[in-house]
Amino acid sequence: MAPTQVTIECVKGDIANQPDIDAVVNAANAQLRTGGGVAGALHRAAGPGLAEECRPLAPIKPGQAVISGAHNLPNRHVIHCLGPVYGVDEPSDELLAACYRNALILAEEHELTSVAFPSLSTGAFGYPMKEATRIALSTVIDASRNCQYLRLIRFVLFDDNATDLHRQTLEDLQRQG
Numbered sequence: 001m002a003p004t005q006v007t008i009e010c011v012k013g014d015i016a017n018q019p020d021i022d023a024v025v026n027a028a029n030a031q032l033r034t035g036g037g038v039a040g041a042l043h044r045a046a047g048p049g050l051a052e053e054c055r056p057l058a059p060i061k062p063g064q065a066v067i068s069g070a071h072n073l074p075n076r077h078v079i080h081c082l083g084p085v086y087g088v089d090e091p092s093d094e095l096l097a098a099c100y101r102n103a104l105i106l107a108e109e110h111e112l113t114s115v116a117f118p119s120l121s122t123g124a125f126g127y128p129m130k131e132a133t134r135i136a137l138s139t140v141i142d143a144s145r146n147c148q149y150l151r152l153i154r155f156v157l158f159d160d161n162a163t164d165l166h167r168q169t170l171e172d173l174q175r176q177g
């Protein structure tokens with residue numbers, strides 16, 4: 001089958017409120033428990049069944065991704081990625097890229113057509129937003145060239161600065177081809 005054309009978009013919003021998306025990506029902890037930030041928002045909205053389903057899948061390593069159901073979230077699946085703690089899990093850039101690549105591999109294996117990512121590792125894990133944005137977008141642009149099922153990859157950012165940075169970086173990378 002020929003690869004599909006994938007749209008990559010960047011929007012301001014809440015990753016726990018993306019009802020038109022097949023799978024939302026969680027900025028998880030190794031134990032796949034609830035936490036702050038993205039993990040807190042997703043587990044709160046999903047309900048306790050999410051943590052229960054995740055228990056036997058844990059622990060995961062930096063760069064790894066696992067998939068679960070979405071429970072009370074308005075999606076089909078949650079893909080849980082453990083991003084690197086900046087300055088601790090090395091090489092941070094490769095581990096961060098591996099998260100995005102591995103999440104997209106799982107999405108393709110499950111024949112999903114849309115995935116939404118938060119900005120992994122840029123909250124509690126301390127990754128500088130500018131570096132993380134370039135790694136996230138260049139990895140996703142590369143990986144999207146081989147997708148059979150995915151048609152939409154959405155980055156959901158929490159504030160105007162992160163959204164503008166993602167849009168500008170996406171434009172720059174797409175212009176460079």
Ligand code: AR6
Pocket residue numbers: 013014015016027028029030033034035036037038039040041083118119120121122123124125126127156157158
């Ligand atoms: N929707 C979209 N983006 C969000 C949301 C939301 N609801 N909430 C926060 N962000 P973080 P990490 C942004 O800390 O750095 C957790 O406690 C936020 O502004 O969620 O990978 C876990 O349990 C930031 O830019 O993820 C782990 O222990 C980005 O999402 C640890 O934190 C990621 O922030 C994971 O840390």
